[in-house]
Amino acid sequence: MHLEDLHAIAQQQQEADSKLEHILYVCTGTACQSSRSEEVLKAIQAELKARGLEKKCAVRPGGCQGLCARGPLANLDRGKQLYQHLTPEDAPAVVEALDGEPPARLQLDKQLPFFTRQVRVATQGGGLIDPNDLNSYIAAGGYTALLDALMHKTPAEVLQEVVKSGLRGRGGGGYPTGLKWSTVAKAAPTPKYVIVNGDEGDPGAFMDRALMEDYPFRVLEGMTLAAYAVGASYGYIYVRAEYPLAVKRLQNAIKQAQKQNLLGSNIASTPFSFNVEIRLGAGAFVCGEETALIASIEGGRGTPRPRPPYPAESGLWGKPTLINNVETIANVVPILQHGSEWFARIGTEKSKGTKVFALSGRINNTGLIEVPMGITLREIIFEIGGGIPEGKKFKAVQTGGPSGGCIPEQHLDMPVDYDSLAQVGSIMGSGGMIVMDETSCMVDVAKYFMEFSMAESCGKCVPCRVGTAQMYDLLLKISEGRATLNDLALLEALCDMVKHTSLCGLGQAAPNPVISTLRYFRDEYLAHILEKRCPAGVCQMKPEVMEVHS
Amino acid sequence: MSRVVTLKINGQDVSGREDETVLQVARENGIEIPTLCHLEGLSNVGACRLCLVEVKGVSRLLPACVTRVSEGMEVTTHSERLERYRRMIVELLFSEGNHVCSVCVSNGHCELQDTAIQLRLDHIGMPYRFPVRQVDASHSRYGLDPNRCILCTRCVRVCDEIEGAHTWDIMGRGINSQLITDMHTPWGESETCTSCGKCVQICPTGALFIKGKSVAEMTKRPDFLPYLAMMRNRKNGS
Known part of the structure; x- marks a missing residue:
C-alpha cells in the first residue's frame, strides 16, 4: 500500500x-x-x-x-x-x-441550527462513511495522513504538528496532548505502548461510543500516528464491554487494516511496525482513570496507584506508555491532514479545536454535536439543542458527569473551554451535557451523582471509599427531609476533605456535583432541611422515619 | 549510589538520599507522620491518606510514603488543615466498621486506636454505618473479624510479597470491599495459606488475631518484617 x-x-x-x-x-x-x-x-x-x-x-x-x-x-x-x-x-x-x-x-x-452551527473535526465525514468498509474511509481521504507521515515525515515532525496544534486531552483533564507525546517520545527506548481510552463511563455521555462506532479506522489511523511519533510498537484499545457495536466495528477495522498492510509489521513497506489489540473493560467507571486502566489491562484489579511515576515514564508493564482518550486520538488525523495552523484557528486561545458533546436530559434535540471551543452554553442549549421541551424553564446544565458540576442560568453566556468551565466549578469532562429544567431537584441530582461515585469507588483509599458513602447518606437524609443544619455542615466538611485527600481523580472530583449545587442552589438544600419541602416536588419527604443510629 | 539531597521538613534542615521517601527521611529525623497502610518492608500503596503532607509549590497534598525527596523541597507535615483531614480520615474508618475497643482483643495494642489517641480524637462526628459482617473462625489457629478490618491491605501485601502465597485479596468495590482468602473460600479451607501467621502479626487492628486471646491480650510482633526485607534485599544484591 x-x-x-x-x-x-x-x-x-x-x-x-x-x-x-x-x-x-x-x-x-x-x-x-x-x-x-x-x-x-x-x-x-x-x-x-x-x-x-x-x-x-x-x-x-x-x-x-x-x-x-x-x-x-x-x-x-x-x-x-x-x-x-x-x-x-x-x-x-x-x-x-x-x-x-x-x-x-x-x-x-x-x-436547522443543529446542523449549520456544527464544526466537524473529530467527526469529519459527517457520518457519510461506511464504518465497516476501509475503502469508504480511504475514499473520504483516510490514511493519507498516516502514509504521508511514514514516507515524508520524521516522528519528531509528526510530534511537532501535534504540539503546534495546541490540542488538549479530550478525556476531561485537558492536559496538552503534544506535551504528553513528547514525554513518552523522550523516555528510554524500551518497548513503549500506546493505549486508547474508550472506557467512557459518565452517565449521559456517548461521544467516544459514536466515534468508535462511526470512525473506527480514524481511531486506528490516529493511534498508529501516535505510535509512530512516540516510538511505540504495540497498542491497546480499551473499550467497555457495554459497547458491543463499537467493539465489533473496531475488530473489523483492525482486520481490514491488517489485510491492507496499514497495521501490523512493516506498515506500507516501511520499517515501522505497529500492532493493536482490543481489551474489554468489565464495567468499572474507575478504569477510565489511567493507572487503573493500565492495571486492568495487565490483568489485575482495576485500582489506581499514586502518581508520579506517570504512565509516560512507567505505565503498562512498567514501560513508557502513551494513553489518550478516543476523541483526542480522532483529532490527530485531521490535524495531520490539514496542518496544525488550520486546527489552531478553530476554538479559543487556550482551548484549540472543537469538542464533541452529548446532549441529553430536558432538551429538545437530544444527540451528538461537535462545536468549536469558545461557543457559549446558551448557543449550545437554545440554538443547537433547540431549547427546553414543553415550554419549561431552564434550571441548570450538568457538564463532566459525576466529576463535574451544575452550571446555572447566570453563567450560560460563558464560553465553553477548559478554563472557563473550571472557574464556575465544573469541568469540561469527556463531553456529557445533561440539561435540567424546573422539574429537576438539585439535591436529587447531587444525590444521584454521589450514588454513582459511591458505587464506582474502587475502595482503595479511605476518603473515597467511606467518604462517598457518608456523603450519599447525608444527601439521602436531606432529600427525605430528615436532616439538620449540622448535617449540611458535615456534608460540606466531607466535600472539602474528600476532594483534597483522595488518591485518584474519581474521589477528588466526586464532591463536585455537591459543591456546585450548594454554590448555586443552596436555597433548595435549605428548603429541604428547614421547611421539609422539595421546591421542585421531586423528593419524597419521610421526616417520620425514626433515627436509630444518630 | 543515589545522590544526597537537602530539604526542609517543618522548617528543619534535613538531608536524605534521592531514593528515600519523605516519610523515611522524616522518621529518621524524629518527625512523626501518622500512617496505617504503610509498613517498613512492604510496598507502599498510598491508600490510607493519613501521611498526606503539604509541599511548597505543589497545590495538591502528597502522600509522604510514596513521595521521593528532592533538592530544596519544603515539606510541612503538620498544619491545622492536615490535622483536620487526618482526624476525619480516622473518623471515617471508625464509622465504616464496627470498632468496639472495650471488647477487642487488640485493645491497647491497636494502631487505629493509637492513631486516634495521637490525633486527640475524643468522639466520632459521623454516623456509624453498622455493617453486617461475618467472622471467619474456620482456620485452626487464627481468626478474621472483618468488623475490625480497615482494608489497609497490609496482610494482602505481606502474603504476596514476603510469604509468596497470595492467599489474601480484596473482593468487591467501594464501600462493599472486603478481605477474602483465595476465591472467597473460608480461611480454614484455603489451599494456598501456609498458616505462617505473618498477616496476623502485621495487622494494625484486631481484625486478624490468634485464637484463644481474650480482650486486650493480642499483642502483635511486626518487627520480623524489616529484618526479612533487609535480608532479602541483601540476597538480591541491592
Whole structure:
C-alpha cells in the first residue's frame, strides 16, 4: 500500500459513486439501531431491488447524523435531503421520492441550527462513511495522513504538528496532548505502548461510543500516528464491554487494516511496525482513570496507584506508555491532514479545536454535536439543542458527569473551554451535557451523582471509599427531609476533605456535583432541611422515619 | 549510589538520599507522620491518606510514603488543615466498621486506636454505618473479624510479597470491599495459606488475631518484617 494506491482506491470509489444517481446513508449507530435502523436499511435495499433501481441507487450503512432524538436518520446525496423517524414501512415512500419531495413527516430540515452551527473535526465525514468498509474511509481521504507521515515525515515532525496544534486531552483533564507525546517520545527506548481510552463511563455521555462506532479506522489511523511519533510498537484499545457495536466495528477495522498492510509489521513497506489489540473493560467507571486502566489491562484489579511515576515514564508493564482518550486520538488525523495552523484557528486561545458533546436530559434535540471551543452554553442549549421541551424553564446544565458540576442560568453566556468551565466549578469532562429544567431537584441530582461515585469507588483509599458513602447518606437524609443544619455542615466538611485527600481523580472530583449545587442552589438544600419541602416536588419527604443510629 | 539531597521538613534542615521517601527521611529525623497502610518492608500503596503532607509549590497534598525527596523541597507535615483531614480520615474508618475497643482483643495494642489517641480524637462526628459482617473462625489457629478490618491491605501485601502465597485479596468495590482468602473460600479451607501467621502479626487492628486471646491480650510482633526485607534485599544484591 502506497500513497498512489490510496489515491487509486479513492478515485475508483469516487468514480463508482458518480455513476450512481443517488446515495443514501442510513445511520447505524447504537441510538438509531435501537429504533430499528438496520431494518430500515434492509427494507430500502429490498425496495430498490424490487423496482430494479439497485444499480442506479445505493443505500449504505452510515454513521451518526447527530440528532438522535429524531432517529432513525438518513442522509441522501451528501446532505441534499435528510430523513427523520424512518420505519421499515416508509421504504416505498423514501424510494419513490428519491428525485422529488419525500413526505413532510420524514423530512428533516437540514438548515436547522443543529446542523449549520456544527464544526466537524473529530467527526469529519459527517457520518457519510461506511464504518465497516476501509475503502469508504480511504475514499473520504483516510490514511493519507498516516502514509504521508511514514514516507515524508520524521516522528519528531509528526510530534511537532501535534504540539503546534495546541490540542488538549479530550478525556476531561485537558492536559496538552503534544506535551504528553513528547514525554513518552523522550523516555528510554524500551518497548513503549500506546493505549486508547474508550472506557467512557459518565452517565449521559456517548461521544467516544459514536466515534468508535462511526470512525473506527480514524481511531486506528490516529493511534498508529501516535505510535509512530512516540516510538511505540504495540497498542491497546480499551473499550467497555457495554459497547458491543463499537467493539465489533473496531475488530473489523483492525482486520481490514491488517489485510491492507496499514497495521501490523512493516506498515506500507516501511520499517515501522505497529500492532493493536482490543481489551474489554468489565464495567468499572474507575478504569477510565489511567493507572487503573493500565492495571486492568495487565490483568489485575482495576485500582489506581499514586502518581508520579506517570504512565509516560512507567505505565503498562512498567514501560513508557502513551494513553489518550478516543476523541483526542480522532483529532490527530485531521490535524495531520490539514496542518496544525488550520486546527489552531478553530476554538479559543487556550482551548484549540472543537469538542464533541452529548446532549441529553430536558432538551429538545437530544444527540451528538461537535462545536468549536469558545461557543457559549446558551448557543449550545437554545440554538443547537433547540431549547427546553414543553415550554419549561431552564434550571441548570450538568457538564463532566459525576466529576463535574451544575452550571446555572447566570453563567450560560460563558464560553465553553477548559478554563472557563473550571472557574464556575465544573469541568469540561469527556463531553456529557445533561440539561435540567424546573422539574429537576438539585439535591436529587447531587444525590444521584454521589450514588454513582459511591458505587464506582474502587475502595482503595479511605476518603473515597467511606467518604462517598457518608456523603450519599447525608444527601439521602436531606432529600427525605430528615436532616439538620449540622448535617449540611458535615456534608460540606466531607466535600472539602474528600476532594483534597483522595488518591485518584474519581474521589477528588466526586464532591463536585455537591459543591456546585450548594454554590448555586443552596436555597433548595435549605428548603429541604428547614421547611421539609422539595421546591421542585421531586423528593419524597419521610421526616417520620425514626433515627436509630444518630 | 543515589545522590544526597537537602530539604526542609517543618522548617528543619534535613538531608536524605534521592531514593528515600519523605516519610523515611522524616522518621529518621524524629518527625512523626501518622500512617496505617504503610509498613517498613512492604510496598507502599498510598491508600490510607493519613501521611498526606503539604509541599511548597505543589497545590495538591502528597502522600509522604510514596513521595521521593528532592533538592530544596519544603515539606510541612503538620498544619491545622492536615490535622483536620487526618482526624476525619480516622473518623471515617471508625464509622465504616464496627470498632468496639472495650471488647477487642487488640485493645491497647491497636494502631487505629493509637492513631486516634495521637490525633486527640475524643468522639466520632459521623454516623456509624453498622455493617453486617461475618467472622471467619474456620482456620485452626487464627481468626478474621472483618468488623475490625480497615482494608489497609497490609496482610494482602505481606502474603504476596514476603510469604509468596497470595492467599489474601480484596473482593468487591467501594464501600462493599472486603478481605477474602483465595476465591472467597473460608480461611480454614484455603489451599494456598501456609498458616505462617505473618498477616496476623502485621495487622494494625484486631481484625486478624490468634485464637484463644481474650480482650486486650493480642499483642502483635511486626518487627520480623524489616529484618526479612533487609535480608532479602541483601540476597538480591541491592
